[in-house]
Amino acid sequence: xxxxxxxxxxxxxxxxxxxxxxxxxxxxxxxxxxxxxxxxxxxxxxxxxxxxxxxxxxxxxxxxxxxxxxxxxxxxxxxxxxxxxxxxxxxxxxxxxxxxxxxxxxxxxxxxxxxxxxxxxxxxxxxxxxxxxxxxxxxxxxxxxxxxxxxxxxxxxxxxxxxxxxxxxxxxxxxxxxxxxxxxxxxxxxxxxxxxxxxxxxxxxxxxxxxxxxxxxxxxxxxxxxxxxxxxxxxx
Numbered sequence: 412x413x414x415x416x417x418x419x420x421x422x423x424x425x426x427x428x429x430x431x432x433x434x435x436x437x438x439x440x441x442x443x444x445x446x447x448x449x450x451x452x453x454x455x456x457x458x459x460x461x462x463x464x465x466x467x468x469x470x471x472x473x474x475x476x477x478x479x480x481x482x483x484x485x486x487x488x489x490x491x492x493x494x495x496x497x498x499x500x501x502x503x504x505x506x507x508x509x510x511x512x513x514x515x516x517x518x519x520x521x522x523x524x525x526x527x528x529x530x531x532x533x534x535x536x537x538x539x540x541x542x543x544x545x546x547x548x549x550x551x552x553x554x555x556x557x558x559x560x561x562x563x564x565x566x567x568x569x570x571x572x573x574x575x576x577x578x579x580x581x582x583x584x585x586x587x588x589x590x591x592x593x594x595x596x597x598x599x600x601x602x603x604x605x606x607x608x609x610x611x612x613x614x615x616x617x618x619x620x621x622x623x624x625x626x627x628x629x630x631x632x633x634x635x636x637x638x639x640x641x642x643x644x645x646x647x
Contacts, residue, residue: 437543439604441640444469444477446609448636452485452531456628457495461487461531465634471645474543481535481557483632489563491525497625504575511571525572528564533557533591533632552596555613562586563620579623591617591630599638609638 450465463485471477493501504523511517535557542550564584567573579585597611611634618627 437546437549437601438646439644440471440474440543440646441605442471442642442645444471444479444638444640446636446638448609448634450483450485450632450634452487452630452632454489454628454630456626457624458490459487459529459630460489461485461529463531465632465636469539474645475541477539477541478537479539481537482533483634484530484532486528486530489527489529491527491623493523495624495626497623500623507575508571517571521571523572523575525576526566526568528566530562532560534559547601549599549601549607550596551599551611553594555591555593555595555615557591558588559591559617559619560586560588561619585620585623587619589617589619589621591615595632597634605640607638607640608635610635 444467446465446467448465450463452459452461452463463483465481465483467479467481469477469479493504496504508517508521508523535555537554537556539551539553562584563580563586565576565580567576593613593615595611595613595615597609599607599609601607613632615630615632616627617630618624
């Protein structure tokens with residue numbers, strides 16, 4: 412899902428909310444909540460798409476905000492092309508490919524592209540703001556600031572790509588940690604005091620593998636699944 416697609420999903424959710432009957436503000440809000448569901452990652456700059464699992468746990472000191480922990484893990488694939496590499500590395504690869512072409516060892520029209528299996532984990536703690544104007548709907552917004560870990564295992568498809576990958580990832584894979592920042596939000600559709608459906612999205616900026624990727628990238632995380640509310644009622 413691209414950034415534009417994520418925006419469309421949120422817009423559709425908002426439109427759906429407008430046609431739902433409003434029956435007053437919420438009169439029962441529990442102290443704690445837990446969410447678990449399906450998640451989808453997309454980083455268009457590096458051709459990354461992943462699917463996985465999302466977990467959240469929160470504590471509500473007040474009706475209008477909560478604090479909690481957020482974790483997600485997803486697996487998929489990405490594609491690296493020379494245009495995303497640092498300039499010096501692009502020049503180095505260009506020289507190597509030029510030498511192969513001069514020796515007649517580079518196929519006509521050859522385009523270097525390396526796919527890679529990917530595993531990404533995110534870790535985040537922080538606040539979330541809630542708006543509870545509707546009895547069966549909760550809107551929420553949050554800053555997104557945390558840590559991201561990615562393990563990339565290249566799967567080169569030809570001998571030339573294999574030779575290049577051997578120089579970039581001599582151990583057969585690359586692992587990196589970095590921070591991310593951005594924002595997120597979504598909506599809980601509440602079917603009862605203790606159960607609902609959560610639809611949410613986050614848009615963040617990160618710069619994993621900055622030794623081989625020149626610029627930071629935007630990553631969209633879309634997530635949907637059940638949410639569970641428990642603990643005493645905190646409505647005053």
